[in-house]
Amino acid sequence: MIPHIIKLPKFLDDRGNLSFIEEHNHIPFKIERAYWIYDVPGGERRGGHAYSNLQEFIVALSGSFDVILHDGNEELRFSLNRSYYGLYVPPMIWREIDNFSTNALSLILADDKYDESAYIRDFNEFKKIKNAG
Template sequence: MQKPQIIDLPKILDKRGNLSFFENDNQIPFRIKRTYWIYDVPGGEFRGGHAYKKNEEFIIALSGSFDVIIDDGKEKNTYNLNRSYYGLYVPKLYWREINNFSTNSLALIVSNVEYNKNDYILNYTEFLSLRK
């Protein structure tokens, strides 16, 4: 099973402004089937609080910052995302929560599957059972 990891993206420096990018499985370990973003999160709120059976994600802070808490059922790790030239790869079967959003933060998420409500694991006990 793959593990969550920070992935550095190409960074093209230019005095007119920098540029970073990713292209499907050239920089991230899957083909992109879905893209969505999270924004305008009120102070103190969190997103996530679930895992997926098949969905893998790559999460980038395009603007501002936020924390992604990743839980494998035994250990939790917190990743602070605050730059647009790296992101967090989250494999399937990892519980995730996103919190501590700064003002005007923008989270971009790409995933390897199209949206399917049946792919969500919303119950932590069920998640622990599937991890075994």
């Protein structure tokens, strides 16, 4: 699969809107872990790594930020700023998140538990692995 935006259900109501995510329905994997990024100081970047096997789904629950993805040959930038859109990121895609607005809140759903050994933290190593396969 390739990285792509997935539109989530959105129910509008005068009392407030509601959206939700279901595994194997809206996203193509079982959710094993959820984590969030918040209180990012101005000008900071998060990420800067790839995963050998992990899939993720990234949503801007509040505020906005950009997700920069690289497949080893080409870079793509996705601006997330609506809580009813999310970005699917397959394994072996380099990712960075930047341009956080004030009070931005990023929710990330993953298909596996945290495992430091699954991270590829050097971009040149990532490109070597990606282009060798």
